[in-house]
Amino acid sequence: MQNERMRIAVAGASGLIGSALVRSLTADGHEVVRLVRHAPRGADEVRWDPERGQVDAAGLTGCAAVVNLAGAGVGDRRWTETYKRRIHDSRVHGTAGLAKAVASLDEPPRVFVNGSAMGIYGETGERVVDEDSPAGTGFLPELCVEWEAAAAPAGQAGVRTVFPRTGLVVARGGGAWGKLFPLFRAGLGGRMGDGRQYWSYIALHDEVAAIRYLMDHDELSGPFNLTAPEPLTNREITEAMGRVLRRPTLFPVPAPVLRTVLGEMAGDVLGSARVVPKRLLESGFTFAFPGIEDAVRAA
Template sequence: MERTRIAVAGSSGLIGSALVRSLTADGHQVVRLVRRAPRGADEVRWDPERGRVDTAGLAGCGAVVNLAGAGVGDRRWTEEYKRRIHDSRVHGTAALAQAVAELDERPRVFVNGSAIGIYGETGDRVVDESAPAGHGFLPELCVEWEAAAAPAQQAGVRTVFTRTGLVVARGGGAWGRLFPLFTAGLGGRMGDGRQYWSYVSLHDEVAAIRHLIDRDDLSGPFNLTAPEPLTNREITAAMGRVLHRPTLFTVPAPVLRAVLGEMAGDVLGSARVVPKRLLESGFTFAFPGIEDALRAA
């Protein structure tokens, strides 16, 4: 990909910060969307909840990437926090998509974050991008989240939805919480351990996003997950092997529900999601296996 100007919303998050580092290292000019007054030419002001974007700051961008939103796993899902999760994603996406559509010179691509939570509970059934949305808070949120990008699509901008799985990284997300527990020898399976977890290394997540930015022939939803999902029991065993720690502890499902509330359904639920379209596009995973992904983290 030739060097270009790329706008990134959510640049301080786990995935966003890694993406910015990768793009900058290769000589691209990255413009960060920030909620405060800009401190330099590489920042653009926006207010996602109120639907405001400094459109002028996006001028000349060849790509706009939206990874912004309140963390789904950051805290217990109270009704107030669920509204915050919803508004930060749906309103933010709508504002950015509208800003992209209004530019005189539009970017080549609008990459909008999404999640494999759109499929809901899949049990042992393998699902790819052709599967319908599930039911519940997360699937319904993801459907609305992706639909909010309509202004960019209607304006003729190639639009990509990155349906991300559980990112294997020390710096945040689910594994940001798991690593300290397992390192201390307190790790173990959750519930019966038979639920599938669809994971992806942070390296492959960033590489996949860049692949989707570069390829002008790719649009629509793409699952960003490793090729072979594993059960929580299998991942627990792998964590023990890589970190050389026992994995004797088990967190019973009732305890998880008592501690996490509604969010426990996401931890105990099974999502056996595969990246069919990503593989068909020729993308190669650097860390396809769980032990490789854990060591990379």
């Protein structure tokens, strides 16, 4: 698939990763079809309603690949029960609807790339985990298990299905680092909690490159951790941010403050996830920005 010009459908095309992926694909001459919630404004848009699991399957006709990166932002707001339901439904119902649409096509796509997250492993402490490790317990791990399972109709229809389990994306435009960069530039950055928790990160450039790599290699299927080869502690990342941005990192954020401000989501900021991309490395993928300082500079 690497040298072909393809028609590719992308759900979540306006998000941090989705918009970067669309830019990369269109720059290489591919035709990108965006899944949108409003009435389509042209041939490059397809109507869908992820929470209800509804997709205009006809709009996917001719697509060689379908990429699903849609979902309500996990870090966008405090986790009320209502918002947790939205996080769940936007992913699980959206994936189920898209997988069924893919399976219904007379000529289905060659690959279905369905986003997932390293949150599937939950709290791992200092233990290194890879794709063979079991899922954890709690809201995010259980969500990720259900999210990946919802893609089953595509696999049952013979469509190669891939699950990129994404780590913390180092980028200015959104996600965790979108909130960290302004703090560090203002000299207000610091470790979170005791700083000993592992953060498994990935540069946005490598995230997009890895997704495209998974799309292009017909022999690859199943889960792949999209994280840099060597996770670092929050303290190590904080120190690296200070060095690259040339700012002091003197203001640690105590765990009780994070719990007060973030509520249940603070568990993921303070929790430790030491996730490595075993399958991606074994397949031959090469990271452009494997180190944290490289990743921060790239952002």
